Amino acid sequence: MKDLFERAIGAKISRRTLLKAGAVAGAATALSGCTSEPSRFTSPVVESNVKSFRTACPRNCYDTCGQIATVEDGALRSVNGDPLHGYTQGRLCVKGYTYVNRTNSPDRLKYPMIQEPRGSGNWRRISWDEALTIIAKKILDLKQRYGSTLPVALDKYSGNFGILHYAVEGMFQSMGYYTYALGTPCWPAGIDATNYDFGVFQCDDPESIAQTKYLILWGQNAAWSAVHSMDFIRQAKEKGAKVVVIDPINTATASQADVYYQIKTSTDGALALGMARWIVDNNLHDKAFLDKHVKGWPEFEAYLKREVTLEWASKTTGIPVDGIIELASGYATTRPSMIWIGYGMQRHTNGGQNVRAIDALAALTGQIGVVGGSAQYGHLVTWGFNYHAMSMQPPAGSKGLPQGGDAQGLHGGASAPLTYTNRTVNMNNFAAEIQALKDPPVKMLWIACRNPASQDPDAADIKRAFASMELVVVADHFLNHSAQLADIVLPVTTHFENWDVNVSYWHRWMSINEQAIKPMFETKSDLQIAWALSKKMNELSPGSCTYPTEGNEEEWVGKEFNEGIYKLFGISEWRELKQKPAKAQLPAAIWEDRKFGTPSGKYELYSEAAAKNGLPPMPTYVGEMVAPAEFPIRFLTPHPQHGLHSQFQNVDYMMQTNSEPLLEIHPRLAERKGIKDGDIVRVFNKLGELRLKARITRVVPPDTVVTYEAWYKDSKFNVNLTVAAIPADMGKVMTGNNGIAFHDNFVDIERA
Amino acid sequence: MNRQFAEIRLALFQLLQAAYTAPATPELAEALREVAAVYLDLVERPAPPLGLPDGAADVAEFHRLFVGPGALVAPPYESVYLSTEKVLMQAETLAVREFYRSYGKELAPDHREPDDFLAFELEFYAYLQTQVHGLEAMQRFCTEHLERWVPTFCERVITATRSPFYRSLAEITREVILTEGQVLTAIAQ
Numbered sequence: 049m050k051d052l053f054e055r056a057i058g059a060k061i062s063r064r065t066l067l068k069a070g071a072v073a074g075a076a077t078a079l080s081g082c083t084s085e086p087s088r089f090t091s092p093v094v095e096s097n098v099k100s101f102r103t104a105c106p107r108n109c110y111d112t113c114g115q116i117a118t119v120e121d122g123a124l125r126s127v128n129g130d131p132l133h134g135y136t137q138g139r140l141c142v143k144g145y146t147y148v149n150r151t152n153s154p155d156r157l158k159y160p161m162i163q164e165p166r167g168s169g170n171w172r173r174i175s176w177d178e179a180l181t182i183i184a185k186k187i188l189d190l191k192q193r194y195g196s197t198l199p200v201a202l203d204k205y206s207g208n209f210g211i212l213h214y215a216v217e218g219m220f221q222s223m224g225y226y227t228y229a230l231g232t233p234c235w236p237a238g239i240d241a242t243n244y245d246f247g248v249f250q251c252d253d254p255e256s257i258a259q260t261k262y263l264i265l266w267g268q269n270a271a272w273s274a275v276h277s278m279d280f281i282r283q284a285k286e287k288g289a290k291v292v293v294i295d296p297i298n299t300a301t302a303s304q305a306d307v308y309y310q311i312k313t314s315t316d317g318a319l320a321l322g323m324a325r326w327i328v329d330n331n332l333h334d335k336a337f338l339d340k341h342v343k344g345w346p347e348f349e350a351y352l353k354r355e356v357t358l359e360w361a362s363k364t365t366g367i368p369v370d371g372i373i374e375l376a377s378g379y380a381t382t383r384p385s386m387i388w389i390g391y392g393m394q395r396h397t398n399g400g401q402n403v404r405a406i407d408a409l410a411a412l413t414g415q416i417g418v419v420g421g422s423a424q425y426g427h428l429v430t431w432g433f434n435y436h437a438m439s440m441q442p443p444a445g446s447k448g449l450p451q452g453g454d455a456q457g458l459h460g461g462a463s464a465p466l467t468y469t470n471r472t473v474n475m476n477n478f479a480a481e482i483q484a485l486k487d488p489p490v491k492m493l494w495i496a497c498r499n500p501a502s503q504d505p506d507a508a509d510i511k512r513a514f515a516s517m518e519l520v521v522v523a524d525h526f527l528n529h530s531a532q533l534a535d536i537v538l539p540v541t542t543h544f545e546n547w548d549v550n551v552s553y554w555h556r557w558m559s560i561n562e563q564a565i566k567p568m569f570e571t572k573s574d575l576q577i578a579w580a581l582s583k584k585m586n587e588l589s590p591g592s593c594t595y596p597t598e599g600n601e602e603e604w605v606g607k608e609f610n611e612g613i614y615k616l617f618g619i620s621e622w623r624e625l626k627q628k629p630a631k632a633q634l635p636a637a638i639w640e641d642r643k644f645g646t647p648s649g650k651y652e653l654y655s656e657a658a659a660k661n662g663l664p665p666m667p668t669y670v671g672e673m674v675a676p677a678e679f680p681i682r683f684l685t686p687h688p689q690h691g692l693h694s695q696f697q698n699v700d701y702m703m704q705t706n707s708e709p710l711l712e713i714h715p716r717l718a719e720r721k722g723i724k725d726g727d728i729v730r731v732f733n734k735l736g737e738l739r740l741k742a743r744i745t746r747v748v749p750p751d752t753v754v755t756y757e758a759w760y761k762d763s764k765f766n767v768n769l770t771v772a773a774i775p776a777d778m779g780k781v782m783t784g785n786n787g788i789a790f791h792d793n794f795v796d797i798e799r800a
Numbered sequence: 801m802n803r804q805f806a807e808i809r810l811a812l813f814q815l816l817q818a819a820y821t822a823p824a825t826p827e828l829a830e831a832l833r834e835v836a837a838v839y840l841d842l843v844e845r846p847a848p849p850l851g852l853p854d855g856a857a858d859v860a861e862f863h864r865l866f867v868g869p870g871a872l873v874a875p876p877y878e879s880v881y882l883s884t885e886k887v888l889m890q891a892e893t894l895a896v897r898e899f900y901r902s903y904g905k906e907l908a909p910d911h912r913e914p915d916d917f918l919a920f921e922l923e924f925y926a927y928l929q930t931q932v933h934g935l936e937a938m939q940r941f942c943t944e945h946l947e948r949w950v951p952t953f954c955e956r957v958i959t960a961t962r963s964p965f966y967r968s969l970a971e972i973t974r975e976v977i978l979t980e981g982q983v984l985t986a987i988a989q
Contacts, residue, residue, distance in 0.1 A: 052842060053802045053805055055842055056808060057804050061808060062834075065811070065831055065835060066807050070810075070814055088907055088908055089905040089906060089923070089924070120894065121897065123893060123894060124889060148885070152887040152889045154887065155871040155872055161867075161869045169864075170856065170859075171863050171864070171870075172859050172860065172863055527869040568888075569912055569913055571912075761871060
């Protein structure tokens with residue numbers, strides 16, 4: 049580098065260029081959305097420090113872990129379990145332990161972005177103001193054209209179950225009457241079944257698993273999807289309990305059991321009825337309990353004696369007769385005995401009916417209201433918040449779906465006042481129904497805490513539904529399959545970046561979720577988005593949105609609490625949760641008073657309510673869906689270990705641990721099809737197809753192939769390309785719509 | 801160091817910082833082309849020719865490479881290259897923050913982006929040029945930070961980009977950073 053400076057003096061470069069450089073660089077600084085100061089930098093005032101915060105995992109998961117987030121100088125450094133949480137006991141799960149990697153992923157949505165045209169992949173960054181302006185203008189435009197905000201539809205579910213996330217529903221309700229997806233794809237058949245049987249959707253304290261002497265995990269893969277319960281199972285085992293798993297797949301949970309029964313998929317009701325028949329024949333049923341607390345016992349007994357035999361149950365379920373006897377005998381004679389009914393098990397056309405048959409076993413043996421007994425499914429008892437975040441009402445004069453009143457002026461003269469309501473579509477038949485809506489049609493879609501392009505059946509039809517919209521907005525953390533189909537993506541905070549409060553649908557604990565770090569990049573929580581959008585709506589059209597335009601998130605957590613919650617949890621002030629999670633003060637055996645919420649006040653083996661809804665009144669056997677001749681192989685797509693639906697698996701760390709989906713095929717089936725381990729297999733039916741690598745294994749039945757549903761980074765892989773929106777038998781009563789028979793999916797396979 | 805050379809260097813780092821902050825304007829590209837060509841000639845390094853950005857295509861490419869919304873091709877953050885976890889906000893980020901602090905600077909409060917974002921590191925580096933005892937600081941910042949990751953980042957861009965403009969930008973950036981050590985030594989003498 050000789051004569052560097054001399055040569056520099058002689059360098060041909062204009063002063064103008066050098067001056068321009070500064071100006072251009074300065075202009076670029078302003079464009080990046082930095083402060084109005086000329087530089088991004090300022091003089092430091094903050095001291096470096098390490099702080100801990102109480103957070104709660106807000107995912108759709110039994111365990112809803114208490115967490116401790118450690119933050120160093122405003123950066124999330126580690127996330128561990130909260131030792132003061134009585135159910136999760138200071139531990140997370142494999143997904144929870146990737147939270148630092150997930151929160152700090154360079155692939156996170158950072159800024160509002162727009163894709164023009166939709167689906168082109170030509171994304172560019174826009175400011176929040178621009179994004180909200182486009183959105184608000186579209187809403188106001190639709191309202192003007194159609195006379196209401198019914199053309200705006202919301203699809204939201206369980207991506208984040210923190211209570212403040214109901215701000216999304218609140219945001220739309222405060223603009224007018226709107227269209228929304230009603231129902232739940234997850235567990236509704238079993239909820240209705242529980243409701244027909246017990247009359248109230250509740251269950252025993254799952255910590256009482258530790259007190260049981262005989263545990264049946266029925267279609268329940270707790271080792272993967274409710275891992276903290278394994279400690280209570282361990283405690284029971286150490287006291288001599290026997291653990292039994294019934295599942296079509298020899299799961300990780302089955303590997304921890306004393307006995308594993310591989311049942312023919314969707315025939316669980318037949319097994320339960322076979323067990324019931326044996327129990328009755330051997331006089332092991334609790335006659336006193338049946339007489340006093342159960343409605344319909346004589347009718348049910350007659351059915352069992354008339355139509356149920358062990359041979360029939362064995363033929364239907366594929367479990368040998370002596371296996372059924374072993375199971376029935378163990379369950380009926382080892383007391384207390386408990387059954388944990390899994391959600392996967394009821395994702396069938398006869399799912400609800402099967403749950404009723406299993407519930408019946410607990411009634412038959414008088415083990416309802418007994419600690420360590422019962423048939424467990426789930427509850428919503430701890431969810432009695434104010435839902436203040438969605439308490440705002442439509443602006444006066446808003447129109448929606450007419451209800452009541454004199455809608456058509458038929459009586460002439462002074463008519464009764466007309467009221468309006470929101471319009472719903474079936475969440476479990478979303479693609480078809482949203483496209484079919486008229487008067488008015490749906491023209492705008494908002495997706496939050498949901499990923500229909502990955503999770504809904506008939507992924508191809510979801511794509512068509514999105515394509516038919518004038519505007520699609522997706523609020524999320526990553527560019528998942530739904531976000532890829534959006535016009536605008538809005539970057540949202542993780543739970544470490546916002547305040548919230550969380551409870552579980554399984555255990556009885558409540559946890560505060562303190563904000564641990566500031567929102568990264570330009571992320572906002574769903575609540576902050578609601579405030580901001582309301583502000584923009586009212587700027588453009590005063591009075592068009594009644595949602596508050598600002599607030600304090602921590603204070604809004606406080607607004608969710610009421611006397612009922614305080615009494616239930618035995619706290620006097622919600623800020624006490626900052627010291628530790630609280631547990632609902634309920635009897636461990638929730639039915640200890642044997643007072644049921646059914647019309648008869650008893651456990652109903654015979655339910656007139658079910659009959660009124662076109663269902664069998666008793667838990668009689670309803671056959672499983674039969675494979676069509678053309679597609680003889682069942683394709684099960686249960687929940688994975690490394691992800692929760694389309695969350696977590698896409699994170700780099702998880703991709704290293706588990707890099708690709710595998711199709712699990714039994715060696716007999718593989719041989720018939722000429723498929724070897726590692727071959728690429730085409731899985732197909734009328735709806736669509738997938739290609740993935742074969743894994744030959746005996747953990748799956750010979751007539752079934754299995755792969756775990758997930759979103760892999762940068763992959764188009766989606767099991768729901770082959771899954772049709774077949775409804776489960778129940779769910780409408782308690783959740784608005786019947787469930788989805790995800791596991792009644794039939795395909796054929798061939799080497800690709 | 802003479803004033804002309806100092807001004808060329810300052811302009812260069814300011815322009816590079818701008819080029820990683822937002823999609824390049826034709827104005828920026830022209831200024832950078834001229835300054836980079838002159839500078840790389842002075843320091844006797846190959847000077848990749850820098851064209852003009854290709855309108856909407858390069859706007860999209862800028863986002864695809866550095867911003868999102870999809871998985872980033874070349875995340876412009878030091879910790880992604882140097883930390884064991886290869887994510888944001890790691891110990892490396894806090895070390896950069898500490899470096900800024902020790903020279904009297906910190907990101908403005910409403911900046912919720914990692915301190916080790918390339919444009920921030922370049923802006924800070926440009927700032928050091930204007931400081932009286934900046935040379936020692938620059939030598940440290942270059943050795944401890946810029947040199948350790950920016951060339952790898954540039955290689956990732958070069959391999960993965962479809963854009964001639966962004967390929968040239970990355971090549972120029974790599975040349976500049978790879979030579980910094982020598983140049984600073986020459987200035988010191």
